[in-house]
Amino acid sequence: MNLVFLGPPGSGKGTQAARLSGKAGVLHLSTGDLLREAVKNGTELGQQAEGYMSRGELVPDDLIVGLIENKLTAGELDKGFILDGFPRTVPQAEALKTMFTKNDMGLDHAVLIAVGDEEIVRRLSGRWFCPTCQRTYSYPANQPKVEGICDDDGTKLQRRKDDEEDVVRNRLDVYKKQTQPIEDFYRNESLLVEIDGEDSPDNVFAAIEKAVG
Numbered sequence: 705m706n707l708v709f710l711g712p713p714g715s716g717k718g719t720q721a722a723r724l725s726g727k728a729g730v731l732h733l734s735t736g737d738l739l740r741e742a743v744k745n746g747t748e749l750g751q752q753a754e755g756y757m758s759r760g761e762l763v764p765d766d767l768i769v770g771l772i773e774n775k776l777t778a779g780e781l782d783k784g785f786i787l788d789g790f791p792r793t794v795p796q797a798e799a800l801k802t803m804f805t806k807n808d809m810g811l812d813h814a815v816l817i818a819v820g821d822e823e824i825v826r827r828l829s830g831r832w833f834c835p836t837c838q839r840t841y842s843y844p845a846n847q848p849k850v851e852g853i854c855d856d857d858g859t860k861l862q863r864r865k866d867d868e869e870d871v872v873r874n875r876l877d878v879y880k881k882q883t884q885p886i887e888d889f890y891r892n893e894s895l896l897v898e899i900d901g902e903d904s905p906d907n908v909f910a911a912i913e914k915a916v917g
């Protein structure tokens with residue numbers, strides 16, 4: 705199973721990719737998670753990416769393409785994968801296609817999870833995470849037992865800096881201008897499947913499973 709998950713910020717790519725990769729036993733590779741880890745560890749990549757991320761802008765293509773190319777060269781994608789948050793521009797989609805052609809690999813589907821802007825702002829304003837175990841909570845549906853504290857390890861919950869409403873609105877603009885054109889890229893390759901992401905997480909998962917077989 706070789707998939708890419710597309711969709712606006714907060715559409716549920718991470719939630720669904722984690723669930724499907726667990727069930728199918730394939731790698732879940734989130735470029736957002738890799739970049740946040742790099743920022744946390746103060747690596748060169750993290751230092752280069754931090755400003756773009758905090759403003760809700762995309763990190764330059766060459767940094768991200770290099771990151772994915774290293775994973776592919778190391779054989780990490782050999783047993784199937786879900787790429788979550790990559791590609792995000794047409795040049796990234798083209799670079800991925802070139803990498804796959806060189807390595808005799810291919811994509812099975814590009815799964816687009818569609819959610820409207822106001823639902824996204826609502827979801828991201830209610831997203832909190834535990835910096836220790838990374839568990840995510842979403843208010844009001846999935847709250848911790850004690851306000852602001854992780855149920856699993858007692859750590860104080862945090863919000864992502866890029867989940868502030870003004871940054872979310874910028875991420876949505878960036879999505880429409882720079883990422884939405886790749887929907888046509890994959891439609892033209894007959895790889896795009898579209899899922900209604902405004903349904904419950906269970907129903908969205910069932911729709912994805914049905915679409916990707």
Ligand code: AP5
Nearest residue numbers: 713714715716717718719735736757762763789831842905
């Ligand atoms: P990244 O981390 O990829 O952020 P994103 O795409 O904006 O996505 P999110 O992680 O915010 O949301 P998601 O779609 O995964 O939804 P989730 O499942 O968490 O990227 C961050 C930044 O890194 C970018 O802005 C950019 O700067 C940089 N970057 C990353 N990749 C890059 C690339 N390729 N090129 C350049 N720059 C790059 O769900 C969201 C919330 O909704 C959660 O609280 C969840 O519990 C809840 N939820 C999920 N599903 C449902 C549902 N069905 N109903 C109700 N609530 C739901």
